[in-house]
Amino acid sequence: METHIQIIGIFLVLLALVHFIFPKYFGWKTELQKLELINKQLMVVHTFFIALVVFLIGILCIFYSYELTHTYFGKIIALGLGIFWFIRLIFQLLVYSPKLWRGKSFETVVHIFFIIMWTYMSSSFALTYYY
Template identity: 60%
Template sequence: MEIHLKIIGVLLILLALVHAIFPKYFNWKEELKSLSLVNQQMMSIHTFFIALIVFLMGVLCLTSTHELVETKLGKTISMGFAVFWSVRLIFQFLGYSSKLWKGKAFETIVHISFSGLWIYLSAVFWMNYLN
């Protein structure tokens, strides 16, 4: 289990860092122009804080692996992470329209890859909590 939590730690840190390219990749400067200033800024600020919490989850998995596996608090944290990533998995299918990826090779690969990542994260955290 510890090796999986270490792998997850690295993956989550990488995922957090990928958030840095979102504004440019998704052309937020142009795409968000029609929004009010508060909504434009909320997009940027919320993206930053999502990236921060994902980064901190990754750091916790890397630096406190043994505690996550062996302590009651670690199991409770794992349960919280399991719920978080399980809900994220559900939103992968219910929150995004299939029109965004169906029939598009790159977008389909991204959709499938992230679905697999959310499944892996959810499964490892649930297994750690339940064992």
């Protein structure tokens, strides 16, 4: 399980770094102009802190995979992360509208990729607790 946790860690670090291209990719300079100042700033601040937390979880997984997989406290943390990423999987399936990806090649690939990743992550973390 240690190797799976480290792979997840690498993925999470990369995912955190991708957050820094969101403003340009999604055209936030134009799109966020329509929002009130508080909503603009909430988008920027929340995106930054999501990226920071995802990055830190990734670092935890890369450098402390042994502790996550072999100690009771680590296994409890892993179980919590498994629950967290399972809920993220549910949101991927039920909250994002199919209008965002259906009929669009790139977006469909991304949608399927994240379904696979959230499934892999939630199951790996949950299994860590039991092994």
